[in-house]
Amino acid sequence: MNALALLGRYFAASMRSQMQYPASALMLTVGQLASTAIEIVSIWALFDRFGAIKGWELGEVMFFYAFVGVSFAFADFLTRGFDVFGSDFVRTGAFDRLLLRPRSAALQLVGHDFRISRFGRFFQAAIVLAVATQMLHFVWTPQAIALALWTVAGGVALFSALFVLQAVLAFWTVESLEAVNALTYGGVYAGQLPISLYARWLRTFLIFIVPLACVAYFPVLAILGRSDPLGAPDEFLPVAPLAGFIFLGLSLLAWRFGVSKYTSTGS
Amino acid sequence: MPQILVQDLAKTYRVAERAPGMLGAVRGLVRRRWRTVEALKNVSFSLERGELLGFIGPNGAGKSTTIKILSGILRPDSGRVEIEGLVPYADRIKHVARIGVVFGQRTQLWWDLPVIDGFDLLRDIYRVDPQRYKATRDELVAMLRLEKLLDQPVRQLSLGQRMRAEIGAALLHEPSILFLDEPTIGLDAPSKLAVREFVKKLNQEHGVTVLLTTHDMHDIEALAQRVIVIGHGRVLADSPFEALRADVLAERRLFVDFAQDAPALDLPGVEVRNRDGRSLELAFDPRITSAPALIAAITARHAVEDIHVEQPAIEEVIARFYDLHGANEA
Amino acid sequence: MDALRPYAAAFSSRFLLMMQYRAAALAGFFTQCWFGAVHVMVLAAFYLGAPEAAAASPISLSQAVTYTWLAQGLLAVMPWVGDPEIADGVRTGAISYDRLRPVDPYALWYVRAAGWMTARLAPRVALMILAAGIVLPLIGQGQWAWRPPASLSAALLFALSEALAIALACAIIMLINIVVVATLNARGVNILMQPLVIVFTGNLLPLALYPDNLRTFLFVQPFAGTLDIPNRIYFGALAGQMAWVGIGLQLFWITTLVTLGRWWLGRVMARLEVQGG
Incomplete structure (x- = not known):
């Protein structure tokens, strides 16, 4: 299979197994x-003021906000196993169990759990997108739809990569993983708004270090048909989500390194 | 060529040391101090197809390190392991498809899913042919008496039921080697017996090689033809259990119930271990006094109601063995 | 004095235990800095982008910035989850022992929650002051710094009001604890409380920045007393008589919620006794 x-x-x-407790x-x-809806309230x-x-x-x-929400919800849905890797696999020793099966550990972690509740964030973001479409009288051309799907794909790759990196850290320490988790959420929070609001250091961080801007700000500008007020070239905007896949590739390399470290030290 | 070949295995861990107190914790953030622990110094043994090996030793002796290396999830520092022509940690994915592993204290089934669903998922994970899977599963279900458990979520099973399901789960892909780590820990007496009986049958009738680690010496007594004792990262003994017993603790016990109050006995090479009213417990070395001679000597002088000979309990043998080798300090 | 000994012991044992989680405190601190910085930049973008609206705003940009750092520094005393020890006790059945002790369970749990909160508060607030109040001005970013209180009297009133805020937060946590004990499930109530607390305490956004027609409602609802009221006293937006109105509101909610909690816990405990739970 x-x-x-x-x-x-x-x-x-x-x-x-989740449907055993539908309530x-x-x-x-x-x-x-x-x-997740309270952020849009603020x-x-x-x-309003x-x-x-x-x-x-x-x-x-709201467009920026919604795209981050949709991508993050999917990534969170797909990579729950990496999110809980430190607490549920390394600390408990359950990771050994995955290594004892003839499949890649990463595949088994993706399969570990798909939380239905993540659709809460997805619905919330989808509603925001629908309302924003109304407010802007935005017309979804096939081109815009294709670009939107590409943007979400890049976003899912990037956010998944963040969860993978968090799991990689667990090979070294299972303490303070909550902090890394909070940084992921903090990144999401910062990525929801146009990065032209931020100081230069934070913009640099969001473009070159953890390229959240490449899966939200830049491609959504292209979807909206706007140019970047910060001056990024128009041709770059629709290509930007590629950065999400590159980031995912790098994080999977780090993951491999972590697994080989684990099998040589056993902890 | 043996099925499992282990040569000169060595493994050292680095363990982070923590200085006590607030200052130590801060210093620990900057520079960690490491202590090395030699988990395995030199371990060699080999195993033929169809053997049933008991692997024992005090906590921290290197048992679980050895098992981890043999099952492919840990890489040794030096030494050689070959199992059916594969090096476990180098060909992990290929290797683990051929072995079954049961950890007594951890589950490999899915907590909220019925047992049968977990089995089906394992079929897909191990890429078992569906026809073949059905036959194997039905046979395991019958042997382990799982019929009534199949539709229950794992979380609702008792410990004994769960262990039977776990063993079934570990065998669905028909491994040629089974690793059992503490398979009877925490089980009630009937469940322990059921597990032992099944493992024996699996080994004898299906020729599955079994490597068993346990602290329950009755598991060893009931199952293992051969025992490896490990301590301080070395193999301390590798022999049939009876040979180990003869080496370590040759003494026998004689229990005598007299018709009157137990008399004072003074026989060469015999020691009174316990005295209770009309009963005596005597320890003797069979190499000095044979049991028939001793019984004859007693019954010649005293009226005796009952008499029987026992070997020392297996726990005692092992405890004595650990003492002799200083293995308990590990 | 002897009658208070069990409660003092419960407080201090919990306090000392929580102080050991240094790694958690550091982790929390970095998170707070990160969120605080993003919040400040967003606020600045809005204020600086619309000077007229900013001038009409009930609080100034520098007040909103100080508010943000206060909210991050005081994160540990937000009442958004029940005491995890109570939730554990429900799961393991250990809370039945609390019924067997010759003490008032409400008071015991209350002081335990207070110990839990204040221990987490102390290191975080100290680090936050260091970072946002001292380091930021030193590196020439004084306009984004955590400013000192508006005046000495504001400082004193803030100290009083913050103490009441913690007392009020504990009273709210007690209500959550009681729901946990009554429903034997901690997850549900925690999930439902979180968004409420983040919005209505002012943690998400200073309450004064919500639309003006909501202002009175937001001021009198109980969560305002856990963060928004002391914060506004701190930078002088609530001064003189209004400061005392705020403190009065805090006292009112403490009295009301403690009374409600005591009554409710009594009923829940009585029911548990009947069930033998």
Whole structure:
């Protein structure tokens, strides 16, 4: 059975086990929707008071926000196993169990768990996108749709890579992983807004170090048909999500290194 | 060519040391101090197809390091391991498809899924042919009496039921070698017996090689034809269990119930271990006094109601062995 | 004095235990710096982009910046999850022992929660002051710094109000604890509380920045007393008589929620006794 079909089996098994507690799954989904929706509440309140922000109107900001939300929700859905890797696999020794099976550890971690509740964030972001489409009278041409899918794909790759890197750190320490987790969420938070709002050091960070801007800010500008007020060339904007895949490739190299470190020290 | 060949295995760990107190913790953030632990110094042995080997030793002796290396999840510093022509840690994925592993304290099944769903998932993970899987599964279900458990979520099983399901899960891909790590830990008596009986059958009838680590010496007594004792990272003994017993603790016990109060006995090479009313427990060395001679000597002088000979309990043999080798300090 | 000994012991044992989690405190600190910095930049973008609206805003940019650092520094005393020890006790059944002790369970849990919160607070707030109050001005970023209180009287009133804020947060945490004990499940209530707390305490955004027609409601609801009221006293947006109104509101909510909590916990415990739970 090939890897994709096996993931399908894992997926079905994960759904079945969560559906043993349907009320809990529903509550967690609603909870996730509510706790992610509050950020848009604060953005709305600020626009309500200040009108506009450095040339951005609310609908546009909601576009950036929604794309980060959709990408992050998918990544969180696919890489839950990496997210809990330190606490549920390294600390407990359960990682040995994965290594004792004739499949790659990364594949098994992807298959470990698919949390239904992540759809809470996805729905929330989708609603924001729908409302923003209305506000801007935006027309979804086939070209815009294709670009949107490409943007989300790059975003899923990038956010997945962040969870993989977090898991790689767990090979060295299982303490303070919450901090790394918080940095991931902090990145998401920063990436939701147009980066032209930020100071230079944070922009540099979001473009060149953890290229969140490449999977949200730049391609969404292309979708909206706007030029970058910071002066990035127009031809670059739609290509930017590629950075997400490059980042994922690098993080998987780091993962391999971590696994080989684990099998040579056993801890 | 033996099925499992282990030569001169050595493994050293580095362990981070923590200085105590607030200052130590801060210093630890900057520069860690390391201590090296020699888990394995020199371990060699080989195993033929179809053997059932008991692997024992005190905690920290190097048992689990050895098992980890043999199962392919840990790389030794030096030495050679070959299992059915593969080097486990170099060809991990190929190797683990041929072995089965059961950890007594960890589950490999899915907590919230019915047992049967977990089995099906393992079929796909191990790429077992569906026809073949069905036959193997049905046979395992019958042998381990799992029929009634198949539809229950794993979390609802008792420990004994779960262990039976775990063993079944480890064998669905028909491994030629089975590693059992503490398979009876925490089980009640009937479950322990059921597990031992199954392992024996698997080994004798299906020719599966079994490598068993345990702290329960009754597992060893019931199952293992051969025992390796490991301590301080070395093989301290590698022999049939009876030979080990004869070497370490040759003494026998004689339990006598007298018709009257137990008399004072003074026989050469015999020691009174316990005295309780009309009963006596005597220890003797069979190389000095044979059991029939001793019994004859007692019954000639005293009226005796009951008499029987015992060997020392296996725990005692092992404890004595560890003492002799200083292995308990590990 | 002897009657108070068990409660003092419960507080200090929890406090000392929590002080050991240094790595967690450092981790929390870095997170707070990161979130705080992004918050500040977003606020600055809005304020500087619309000078007229900024002039009309109930709090100035530098006040909003100070508010942000205060909110990050005081994160540990936000009442968004129940006491994990109570949740563990529910799972393991250990809370039945608390019923067997010759002490008032409400008071015991309350002081334990207070020990848990203040121990997490102390190192984080200290590091935050160091970073946002001292280091930022030293590296020439004084405009984005955590400013000192508006005046000496503001400082004193803030100290009083912050103490009440912690007391109020503990009263809210007690209500969460009681729901945990009553429903035997910690996850549900924690998940539902989190967004409420983040919005209504002012942690997400100073309450004064929400639309003006919500202002009165946001001021009198109980969560304001855990963060927004002391913060506004700190930089002088609530001064004189209004400061005392704020403190009065905090006292009102503490009294109300503690009374409610005591009554409710009594009922829940009585029910548990009947069930033998």
